[in-house]
Amino acid sequence: MDVTTPANVPWLIVGLGNPGPEYAMNRHNVGFMVMDLLAERIGGRFKRAQKAQAQVVEGRIGPPGPAGRRVVLAKPMSFMNLSGGPVNALRDFYKVPVANVVAVHDELDIDYGTLRLKLGGGDNGHNGLKSMTKAMGADYHRVRFGIGRPPGRMQVADFVLKDFSSAERKELDYFVDRAADAVECLVSEGLERAQSSYNS
Numbered sequence: 574m575d576v577t578t579p580a581n582v583p584w585l586i587v588g589l590g591n592p593g594p595e596y597a598m599n600r601h602n603v604g605f606m607v608m609d610l611l612a613e614r615i616g617g618r619f620k621r622a623q624k625a626q627a628q629v630v631e632g633r634i635g636p637p638g639p640a641g642r643r644v645v646l647a648k649p650m651s652f653m654n655l656s657g658g659p660v661n662a663l664r665d666f667y668k669v670p671v672a673n674v675v676a677v678h679d680e681l682d683i684d685y686g687t688l689r690l691k692l693g694g695g696d697n698g699h700n701g702l703k704s705m706t707k708a709m710g711a712d713y714h715r716v717r718f719g720i721g722r723p724p725g726r727m728q729v730a731d732f733v734l735k736d737f738s739s740a741e742r743k744e745l746d747y748f749v750d751r752a753a754d755a756v757e758c759l760v761s762e763g764l765e766r767a768q769s770s771y772n773s
Contacts, residue, residue, distance in 0.1 A: 583643040584634075584760050585669040586611065587660050589678040589701035591734075592650045600720045601653060601733040603749070604677040604701075607718070608646050610753045619648065625662035626650045635761040642760045645669070654700040657708030664709060674713035675756060676705060679733060683719030685741060686748040688755055688771045690716050692764055698729075714759060718752050 588604030596602050608630075612619060617630035628648045633641030645667050649659040664674060672692070678701055683689055693712045696702035705713065723732035737745055751771070759767040 581643065582673060583645055583667050583669055584673045584675060585645050585647060585660070585664055585667060586675045586756055586760070587647045587649065587656070587663075587677065587705075589653060589656055589676060589699075590648065591653050592648075596734070598736040599734050600679050600737055603679045603718045603720065603752075605648050606745075606749045607677045607716075607752045607756065608648050610749055611646050611756060614753065614757075615644075615646075617646070619646075622647070622659075622663060622666075624666040625659040627659040627663055629663065634757050644760060654704055656701040657704035657706070660705050661708040671709050671712050672714070674705075674709070675716060675759060676702060676713060677716045677752065677756060678702060678718065679720045680717035681720060681722055681729065681733070683717060683721070685719055685721040686744060686751075687719035687773050688716065688752055689719075690714065690755060690759060690764060690768050690772060714764065716752060716755055716759070718748070 588608035590602035590605035612630045615632035617632045619628040619630050622629045627650055630646040632644060634644050635641040647663055649656045651659050678699060682697065692714050696706055723729055755767055755771040758770055
């Protein structure tokens, strides 16, 4: 599927993270941060989904009117390693093809703030992706938000569940804004255009 998909076929944009205020500023929750910004841009507020353990906002991305792409923004309210169940339930409910699913997630193997977009592939040890792939296969889009590797001997699990550092927070809003732009470009103009504009 690409932008030739009929505009009435929705996209399901999923931000991966953990629910609860104690996790809100963790590196692992950058997907939620991008969803919050996208919801603000389309003038929507998250509400509880009827058919899944998730919060959702429905709206359109792209040009105003019928040319805009229908989107469902989602934040699974299961924990990260159980994301696949809520995502697949939403996909079924909204009748979204797997290729119209986008996961926005943190990525250890990319420098902080760097974006990479792709379709399909492995989970690279990311528990949220692992759960999604188990639930519906791997042929969905990913917007990978680099968080870098943990310093010294810090364990990966500790690193991703820590808040962004004060130095990182100085640029965080800019990087989250850019990731939201990348999602909009992917949905409106297709993967190749989004990759050429935002992959670095």
